[in-house]
Amino acid sequence: MRWSVLVVASSLSSCLGSEVESQLTITQGLYGQLTDACEGEACLGQPRVGAPVGWFDDSPLRAGDDGGVPEPRSTSRTQENGFYELALEPATKGYFAIGSERSDRVVWFTATAANVPRGLGRLDWQASDDVMGVWKDVK
Secondary structure, eight states, X not given: OHHXXXXXXXXXXXXXXXXXXXXXXXXXXXXEEEEOOOOSTTOOOOBOTTOEEEEESSOTTSOOTTSSOOXXXXXXXXXXXXXXXXXXXXXXXXXXXXXXXETTEEEEEEEEEEEOOSSEEEEEEXXXXXXXXXXXXXX
């Protein structure tokens, strides 16, 4: 009984922890963790697993001259623990966006302007009650 409680507690702590560096496979680009809303200052929320993420030259939240959304330069999906990573060239300026799937397409619902550093940059996002969420530039 005690062993099963320890296993459950340990799996929950790895699921909700903010340390995602052990999942990194890139050495250049952006990575981070996406979480859903929760209450309390120290709350990390549940991981947002399977969410589309993308890197854009222009904001995906504005329609272009043709009325359409720009195409992402790079895309991925969040993995276990809400982890994502995108291999991007250093000194690249653009927009990191989070989407959700609607029918047969991705709708990008939040984005932030970002600069890709030399090496790795970490950018986390936590959902909030207003759906827009909170961006956190970790490093």
